[in-house]
Structures are given as C-alpha cells and as structure tokens.
Amino acid sequence: MTTKKFLKHLTRTTLLLIALVFIIKFGGPNILRQYVSYGIGNCKNTPILCMQPGENVFTPEVDNEYRDTLVPHDFPKMSISVPKGFRIIQELIKKEYYKKRRPNNKAVIYLLIQEPGAFIKLYPDVKKQGVNDNYEFIRRLTYAHLNQVNNITDAFFLIMKSIFTPDIGNQSTAKMIQFKFNNFRGFINYSMAKPNNYFDCNVSDADGNFYKVYIKDIGGLLDLNNVFTIISTLKPVN
Secondary structure, eight states: OOHHHHHHTTHHHHHHHHHHHHHHHHHHHHHHHHHHHHHHOOTTTOGGGGOOOOSOEEOOOOOHHHHTTOEEEEETTEEEEEOTTOEEEEOOOOHHHHHSOOSSOOOEEEEEEEOTTHHHHHOGGGGGGTOOSHHHHHHHHHHOOGGGOOSHHHHHHHHHHHHHOOOOSOGGGOEEEEEEETTEEEEEEEEOOTTOEEEEEEEEETTSOEEEEEEEETTOOOOHHHHHHHHTTOEEOO
C-alpha cells in the first residue's frame, strides 16, 4: 500500500487534529481528552484506548514441527506460511474490514506490509519526539492511553490506535503483549474468549519493514505459540 493511498483514510484524522490544536491551546489537556473521547470513544465503550502492554517481553521459540504443517503463500511484497483452512487476503486498510464483521463467518488472515519509514511520512513532526522508524511509531501507537493525552502528538497516536486496531472480539477480555524473537519484534493485541480467537499482530523485522497480520480464528483453533510460528515465516518479496 502506498503512503498516498493510506492518507485517504486519514482525512478525518487530519481535520480532527486541526481542531485539537485550537482546543489544547485554549482548553488544556483535560478538555483535549474530553474532545478526543467524544470523537473516538472512552475507556468504557472502547477499552482498547486505555490498554497497554505489560513490562514483560515475550521471547517465544518457534515450533518447527508445527511450522512444517503450514502452507506457504506468496503475495505482492511479502510471503507467509499459514495453517490450512484459512482464507488469506492482502489488501489495503479499510474501515469496513477493521470495524465490521464480514458476512461470511469464516477463518481469515489479512496481511499488510509497509516499507521502512512509511509511517513517519504520514506525520513527519513525530521525528521531534524521537520517532524515526516504523517500530517506534507502532510502539507509541500501542502505548497510547486516553488518560495520558497531554498534547497534539499524544492525541495523534491515540486516534491512530483507534483507526489501526481491527475487530478483536470482546475488548474487555482482550490483552496486549510485546515480543521479540529471531529478527522480529512488535506487539500483539488478542482475545481468546471462545468460541473465536482474534490476533492483531504488529510486526517489525530487522530491516525496518512493518507487517500487520490480523487473524480471525473461527472456532478458536490457534494459540499464541501457533501465532508466533506463523509470524516467523514472514518475508518481504522484492
């Protein structure tokens, strides 16, 4: 997905941020938080806005036996191996697919890849906050918290968090973790409340590429170890 196409989905966000400049200048952080909550939700109706990963960093080991059962798939710009029975789709980020369930209630995996530095181009001012690569951008987004919004940059990352987080089932039972293994590091938002599991994987590799792997696991067949093994198969394709 090109940055130009992705920007189309941020028009509403840009307009909101312009209004936020005015609000924070004349109203302060408390008014800013209230304004943001009116636009994207609060801790009660959108719990993910007030969730953050714990301090522990997961360092899983790849299950090579399970990996051998996965089926390789090649897509433009990336490849991945996934379990049998999943529909695999690589497409642009769309509000409809992130915020609404598809009518066909089937197991599916959605894929996205962004080249190094792609997210910085969306909001170059974040460089002033020490955000210089995709991983740091996603880290700031993941740790964004409604009650910690004190300025425009905080508001930007929280708004992006609301846009960038797909359907993860019941948010009140969802969890967030950070991980690092092999050449990968990143964050996973997930819910494993039966009957279905949801995994929102935000992954960066050693070369600065960013991958989003969203898994809608109908029937709850996968666990976190399975998901980490799937992530281990990610590769960019030139």
